[in-house]
Amino acid sequence: MGKRGRGVVDYYGLDPSDIDVYMGTFTKSFGAAGGYIAGKKNLIDFIRCNSHSALYATSISPPIAQQIISVIESIDSEDGADLKERLKMKEEDVDGFVAKLRSLAFKIHQFRKPTIAALDGVALGGGLEMALACDIRVCSSDCKLGLVETRLAIFPGAGGTQFLPRIIGPAKAKELIFSACILNGEEAEKIGLVNQTHLQNENKNAAYLNSINLAKKIIPNGPIALEAAKKSINTGLNYELEKSLEIERSFYQKIIPTKDRIEGLKSFIEKRKPIYKGE
Numbered sequence: 001m002g003k004r005g006r007g008v009v010d011y012y013g014l015d016p017s018d019i020d021v022y023m024g025t026f027t028k029s030f031g032a033a034g035g036y037i038a039g040k041k042n043l044i045d046f047i048r049c050n051s052h053s054a055l056y057a058t059s060i061s062p063p064i065a066q067q068i069i070s071v072i073e074s075i076d077s078e079d080g081a082d083l084k085e086r087l088k089m090k091e092e093d094v095d096g097f098v099a100k101l102r103s104l105a106f107k108i109h110q111f112r113k114p115t116i117a118a119l120d121g122v123a124l125g126g127g128l129e130m131a132l133a134c135d136i137r138v139c140s141s142d143c144k145l146g147l148v149e150t151r152l153a154i155f156p157g158a159g160g161t162q163f164l165p166r167i168i169g170p171a172k173a174k175e176l177i178f179s180a181c182i183l184n185g186e187e188a189e190k191i192g193l194v195n196q197t198h199l200q201n202e203n204k205n206a207a208y209l210n211s212i213n214l215a216k217k218i219i220p221n222g223p224i225a226l227e228a229a230k231k232s233i234n235t236g237l238n239y240e241l242e243k244s245l246e247i248e249r250s251f252y253q254k255i256i257p258t259k260d261r262i263e264g265l266k267s268f269i270e271k272r273k274p275i276y277k278g279e
Contacts (some may be wrong), residue, residue: 007141095199105132115133116135116136116138125147129147139189142200143200185197260276
């Protein structure tokens with residue numbers, strides 16, 4: 001782990017003995033410290049993007065991490081450099097650029113482990129679209145969120161028009177997209193755009209800290225069950241209730257023969273913590 005990696009560990013109070021890998025640093029549009037941290041003992045892996053925003057997962061592979069790094073670096077620059085670059089793009093290149101963002105959002109959405117987006121700063125446009133692709137969003141009270149693309153005579157094309165109505169309903173999604181309004185954390189939680197809002201602290205990492213706490217509640221649970229539950233929810237939303245219930249049944253049938261299910265029952269009877277192995 002290099003000097004920069006050590007700085008991230010010290011800053012967030014992480015135990016160096018729990019860190020296997022630190023790689024990559026975000027520059028330009030997503031500023032200061034960032035990278036990919038793989039934790040031992042099934043701890044928390046995360047990617048930190050922006051100086052105060054992050055995407056976390058209980059498990060994420062280096063190739064996906066690298067793609068997230070490369071694509072995120074290309075969107076939502078604070079100094080507007082990204083928009084200047086887009087102005088130079090040929091018309092035939094624009095669709096391919098946005099398609100990359102859309103593809104990444106879908107991969108985040110389809111990622112088999114639970115994902116948490118921690119938003120401690122500004123998440124506008126493509127940045128918010130990446131957060132919408134996550135399972136859970138946690139933000140700070142001073143966070144600024146919005147899909148503001150219509151101000152530029154375009155619309156959210158990296159999944160925003162599809163993820164947002166599924167999260168807050170079509171009517172409210174249309175209102176936010178059509179008006180290009182920007183919400184703070186409390187307003188976002190009120191309409192269900194984010195799951196939790198926390199009073200910002202002096203270190204400007206309230207969402208990050210509370211995301212870690214939430215992830216620690218998720219990690220002890222059965223990994224196969226978590227994956228199946230996520231797939232059941234995501235798949236079932238695309239169908240009417242009768243079909244969705246059949247989809248739920250099909251995923252539930254897959255966990256019945258698992259060793260983890262038996263371990264869960266035994267640990268409950270024996271009044272001890274379960275030891276799940278993902279089998």
